[in-house]
Amino acid sequence: MATVYEAADLALGRTVALKLFRMDTADDSGPQRQSGEVMVLASLNHFALVTLFDAGTEHVDGVTRSFIVMEYVDGSDLRSRINQGVVAPAEVARMGADLAEALHYVHAKGIIHRDIKPANVLLAPSDFPGRVSHAKLADFGIARLFDATHLTRTGSVLGTAGYLSPEQALGQPIGPPSDVYSLGLVLLESLTATRSYPGTAIESAMARLQRQPELPAELGAEWCAVLAGMTAREPADRLTSADAAVRLRELVPAGSTESSLAAIPASADDSTELMAAGTAPMNAAPLQTAPLTPTERLPAATGDEPTRVLPSAGMAEHTAKTERLNAAAPLDRTAVFQPAGASVPAAGQRPARRQPKVGRRPLIIGVLVALAAVIALVFLVQPGDPAPEAPTYPAVDGDLGTHLQQLQESVNP
Structure with a gap:
C-alpha cells in the first residue's frame, strides 16, 4: 500500500519516517483508506504506538500522492x-x-x-x-x-x-x-x-x-x-x-531491572520506625537510612562555676519530656545538659540550686497596677459635656410677657 522512507525534518532538525502511499491500490477505496489511516494515527498517543507527526498530499511526477510523517524508530x-x-x-x-x-x-x-x-x-x-x-x-x-x-x-x-x-x-x-x-x-x-x-x-x-x-x-x-x-x-x-x-x-521476574527499579532494602529497625511514624505504607519497602552517628560528649569543664538552672516557667513540662526520652534511651545527662564552664558535682551530691529572687516582685506588680490605673483614667474616663445654657429673650410687658415666661419655664430641662 505504501513505501516508507527515512527522511530529514528540516524545520525541527530531526529524523522521521515518511510513508508515501501508492496510487494503484487493490480496490477503489484507496483514498478512503489513506484518509482513514491519517485520522486513526492522529488520534492515538501511547508509548507503545508509533507517533504521527504530520500528514498531507504532494505532487510527485505530476501525480498527487498522499503521505504521512511518523516517528522514526532507529532499530x-x-x-x-x-x-x-x-x-x-x-x-x-x-x-x-x-x-x-x-x-x-x-x-x-x-x-x-x-x-x-x-x-x-x-x-x-x-x-x-x-x-x-x-x-x-x-x-x-x-x-x-x-x-x-x-x-x-x-x-x-x-x-x-x-x-x-x-x-x-x-x-x-x-x-x-x-x-x-x-x-x-x-x-x-x-x-x-x-x-x-x-x-x-x-x-x-x-x-x-x-x-x-x-x-x-x-x-x-x-x-x-x-x-x-x-x-x-x-x-x-x-x-x-x-x-x-x-x-x-x-510473568516478568520480580528481580528484573527491566521491569522496575530495584527496591532499596532497609534494616528491620528502620522499617519499624517508618511504619510506626506513619510515613511509609505497610506493604512498601522502606528507604535505607544512613548509619546513625553517636552524639559526641561535651568536654567536661574545670571551673568552679555552679550548674545553671533552667527557668522555672515550663520546668515541669521540660522535665517530663526529659524523663520520657531517658526512659526510651538513657542519656548521659552531664554531657547533654551541662553547660560549658560548669563543674561536675561529685557522685551522690546534688548540685546547688539558686533560689529565685522574689523580693522585688511585689514592687513591680504594684507599679504595673498603678500605671494601668493612670492609663484607664486618661483614656477611658472622659469629662462630661457641660450643660447648655438656657437661652435669654427680651422682656415683654403685659399678658404676652407672662405667657412667654411660662412657656420658657415649661421647656427648660
Whole structure:
C-alpha cells in the first residue's frame, strides 16, 4: 500500500519516517483508506504506538500522492530479532505486556489493528540499564473503526495469513479478540522461534481451523495458561487485551531491572520506625537510612562555676519530656545538659540550686497596677459635656410677657 522512507525534518532538525502511499491500490477505496489511516494515527498517543507527526498530499511526477510523517524508530523489528533465535521469556513478557496495553488503548477508542505480526512490532533502542529495547506497534494502514463502513471488497481478507484469527480466516466479523489472538501467536513465535501456522496463505488459514497452536510444555504452566487464553478458538473465551497485559506483567521476574527499579532494602529497625511514624505504607519497602552517628560528649569543664538552672516557667513540662526520652534511651545527662564552664558535682551530691529572687516582685506588680490605673483614667474616663445654657429673650410687658415666661419655664430641662 505504501513505501516508507527515512527522511530529514528540516524545520525541527530531526529524523522521521515518511510513508508515501501508492496510487494503484487493490480496490477503489484507496483514498478512503489513506484518509482513514491519517485520522486513526492522529488520534492515538501511547508509548507503545508509533507517533504521527504530520500528514498531507504532494505532487510527485505530476501525480498527487498522499503521505504521512511518523516517528522514526532507529532499530530493528521483531521479525529480524526472531530470525536470530528465541527471545528470553522475561523480554517477551515485558514486550507482550506493553503491546497488550497498547491494544487495550486502541480498542477503547473503537479501533482494531487487524495485522499484528512480528514485522509490525518495532524495537526502539533503550538506554535504561538492563533493558535492550522498547516495543512499538506500527502500521495501522488497514485498521478500521468498529462501526465504520466496510471498505474491503466482499470475500477479501486483510491481514497476514500466518497470524490471522479463526474469525478472520472464515471472513466473519472481527473485533478486539482478533488482535489478542494474533498477539498471542506473535509471543508464542518469539518464545519458540517457530511459526505456529506455516505454509501458503490457504494452508495457514485452514490449519488454525483444524487445530489449536502447539504450546510446548517446557514454557511452563504459567506461560501455557496465558497463551492458551489469548489463542482460544472462540473469541468469547479469549482474554481481553487488558487481562492479557496484567497476566503478562505478572510473568516478568520480580528481580528484573527491566521491569522496575530495584527496591532499596532497609534494616528491620528502620522499617519499624517508618511504619510506626506513619510515613511509609505497610506493604512498601522502606528507604535505607544512613548509619546513625553517636552524639559526641561535651568536654567536661574545670571551673568552679555552679550548674545553671533552667527557668522555672515550663520546668515541669521540660522535665517530663526529659524523663520520657531517658526512659526510651538513657542519656548521659552531664554531657547533654551541662553547660560549658560548669563543674561536675561529685557522685551522690546534688548540685546547688539558686533560689529565685522574689523580693522585688511585689514592687513591680504594684507599679504595673498603678500605671494601668493612670492609663484607664486618661483614656477611658472622659469629662462630661457641660450643660447648655438656657437661652435669654427680651422682656415683654403685659399678658404676652407672662405667657412667654411660662412657656420658657415649661421647656427648660
